[in-house]
Amino acid sequence: MAKNVFDEIPKIEKETGKLSSAQKILLTTDGSVTSILDVLKGHVDINTLKQEFIPANEEISSILKINQGDSVNYRVVIIKTEKEPLIYAVSLVPINRLNDEFKEDLIRADIPIGRILKKHNIESRREIKSIFIEKPDNELKEIFDTDSPFLCRTYNIIHHGEILIHLKEMFPCSLFLE
């Protein structure tokens, strides 16, 4: 799988022009994106746009490998510095795979997921599922103040052999050019 995902980079570059090292790493890393943003941009925070519990529909149950109707935390955040938005991130977390402390931190909603995992010393692995380009909708255009196409990826954070978190992350091609 990893191999296929890497093969997407040259295809994307045909549309966007050459990606920077930082962009390529942000699209493919299996490490904490929060840590990378911390070192590139100074300490980052999140702005939570949406945070709710929803029952898994067919699509979500298939993504998370849970039953339809199971409770899922659905969170949409902007990871940002004080000055600028950096990454738009949508997460799906099946609630009954969480312990109480993790759940509290997730609901408090002001902590990036990478930092929650670190705080609780959670051992995990990340499986990158897809990398692609997407045109921004009006919400994204407004938040990032750009018409640039967005670089996107989806991935799973696996813990105890199960999907603990499914994430989609997006940032405009005009960011992280260095």
Next chain:
Amino acid sequence: MAKNVFDEIPKIEKETGKLSSAQKILLTTDGSVTSILDVLKGHVDINTLKQEFIPANEEISSILKINQGDSVNYRVVIIKTEKEPLIYAVSLVPINRLNDEFKEDLIRADIPIGRILKKHNIESRREIKSIFIEKPDNELKEIFDTDSPFLCRTYNIIHHGEILIHLKEMFPCSLFLE
């Protein structure tokens, strides 16, 4: 700890001049360095310079939190493309924390550790211990064909709450400038 480690970057930049995004990420990421090199440089391989089992001395037993005399796999490799050496890496692995399949892959010696972890779906977390500059010795100068100072870090890969691998990675300031 992570916070302190990030604080080292500006100190290092006082000596080396501004680091590139790729250099800063390589020094601080808690993800697979092999993956990052794969996406930046094309598929990388390793050249094993040393690979042996040694009894832990006082220093090693303290680093790995094992008893003195316990058997440790000591491995020195160059991660490289076909064209150029990229990273010099020294690893210490306490043997009795490994299962047999992992041990075989480690001893086969031609697989980067990031790829071994991925192959066996190992869930882990990485704790960056230190980031610093070091002058190259003659071996490093010769391998990398440079007198540049080297950017270095040490970190632990933690699995089941114990140190599975201690690593030191080094690369010359003249690499990953983009």
